[in-house]
Amino acid sequence: MYFGLAESYQISYLAREINSFKKLYPDLRYHITSWDTSQVAEKLDKGLLDFVVLAEMPDTSKYESLIFPETDSWGVVMPADVPLAQKESITVDDLAGLPLFCSGQSWKNDIPRWAKDRMDDLRLEGSFGLVYNASVFAKEHLGYLLSFDKLVDTSPESGMVFCPLTPKLETNLYLVWKKYQTFSPIAERFLKQIKKSFGKKQTSGS
Structure with missing residues (x-):
């Protein structure tokens, strides 16, 4: 098979x-x-x-x-030491103008369901086929990764956190x-x- x-x-x-x-x-x-x-x-x-x-x-x-x-829940993966990491959830306003990483497919199909008419306020810094590679760039403070939960190690020792989007996107x-x-x-x-x-x-x- x-x-x-x-x-x-x-x-x-x-x-x-x-x-x-x-x-x-x-x-x-x-x-x-x-x-x-x-x-x-x-x-x-x-x-x-x-x-x-x-x-x-x-x-x-x-x-x-x-x-x-x-279902898979969407959120932002980012370094634990950035200000956004202290928030309980992430809005479009939080991400407006920031460099974002996301798969090309999801940027076209999923994120617009969440951002709606605010999509033009979001800036795609780079698209990745493999979420691990994107997480490496996020860890180096080059941008914020839009991803499903539980794909990237965000344990306390990883130095990374996952924060869900609001409104919830699944x-x-x-x-x-x-x-x-x-x-x-x-x-x-x-x-x-x-x-x-x-x-x-x-x-x-x-």
Whole structure:
């Protein structure tokens, strides 16, 4: 089986399902790659992947999907010694004019849902495909990272903090596959297992 994954702490749900499934089928072979949403969707369309995990609502005319059990919460990752780190939550006013780091996909699709007509007040300093790289730049006081919670180490010893956005901004995560896709028998069995595990939070076609 071939998986393409967006970044989220909820990937742990998928990892647990694969681990459980591998105990039933020890000879299972699978391959994991990580890209942003647009890249994994393109590879799914080309038949290079069996399943992808997307951080946006999939096109129900092309795909079937399962929604992950939780949601990802947005916030700002920044050094603990900057003034904004003392706030309980971050508003658009707090970030206006500051250098910001964010994935290109999220800057286009997610952040506008939060900033609304204030989007022009926000300044994208740089876009990153990998949140770790962006966190390194944030740690060096080069900008503020807009990210999901739980992707960057913000433990007390890390020198970094995560502060949620207000109003709250959340994103759902989806396990996605092509409509009418012909799976291998092992992939069919895996899909049956994960449907049962994820329960009724299905978004289409199952």
